[in-house]
Amino acid sequence: MFDRYDAGEQAVLVHIYFTQDKDMEDLQEFESLVSSAGVEALQVITGSRKAPHPKYFVGEGKAVEIAEAVKATGASVVLFDHALSPAQERNLERLCECRVIDRTGLILDIFAQRARTHEGKLQVELAQLRHLATRLVRGWTHLERQKGGIGLRGPGETQLGNRPSFVA
Numbered sequence: 001m002f003d004r005y006d007a008g009e010q011a012v013l014v015h016i017y018f019t020q021d022k023d024m025e026d027l028q029e030f031e032s033l034v035s036s037a038g039v040e041a042l043q044v045i046t047g048s049r050k051a052p053h054p055k056y057f058v059g060e061g062k063a064v065e066i067a068e069a070v071k072a073t074g075a076s077v078v079l080f081d082h083a084l085s086p087a088q089e090r091n092l093e094r095l096c097e098c099r100v101i102d103r104t105g106l107i108l109d110i111f112a113q114r115a116r117t118h119e120g121k122l123q124v125e126l127a128q129l130r131h132l133a134t135r136l137v138r139g140w141t142h143l144e145r146q147k148g149g150i151g152l153r154g155p156g157e158t159q160l161g162n163r164p165s166f167v168a
Contacts, residue, residue, distance in 0.1 A: 012069045013044045015081040016058060018051070030081040030103070037110050042073040056095070057088045067096045079106055086135040104131060 013034060015027045027046065034041055047062050056063040057080065066078060077099045078092065084102040092100040101109070108128050115121040 008038060009077055010040045010042050010075045011077045011079045012066060012073060012075045013041050013079050014066060015046050017048045033106055034079055037106060042075050043069050045069060055091050057082065057084055063095055070096045070098055077101060089135065
């Protein structure tokens with residue numbers, strides 16, 4: 001399967017409120033998911049925003065705070081209680097220098113840990129691959145060169161363009 005962390009791994013949790021009233025039930029549910037995955041929460045970072053920041057989901061100041069918390073606690077993964085775009089996930093991973101997993105990835109990993117039947121394991125693996133396929137883009141910019149050349153009837157495909165076909 002594609003578990004992106006090990007049970008017993010340590011994490012920094014991030015939860016952002018988008019409304020005025022801070023509903024603690026959402027945060028408690030997220031903490032429960034994290035503990036179900038077998039991950040130890042070292043620190044919980046919360047904040048409020050009107051709308052997600054396009055680059056980091058959280059503001060730049062909060063993103064730096066998360067990176068500092070990762071370094072201070074020695075956490076190896078950051079778990080977000082929200083769906084992150086592939087670009088936001090990538091930007092946060094570069095800043096924090098560790099893996100960043102959103103709520104969808106966390107839930108898929110829990111399903112992967114608990115799937116027992118062969119069919120169930122395959123269904124979870126397919127869902128994980130579909131989730132990861134969207135995150136392959138721009139991950140390997142060194143593969144953007146074109147295949148083919150003079151006399152080969154056209155420029156061909158980029159190696160990056162071929163990569164998602166291996167997953168799908």
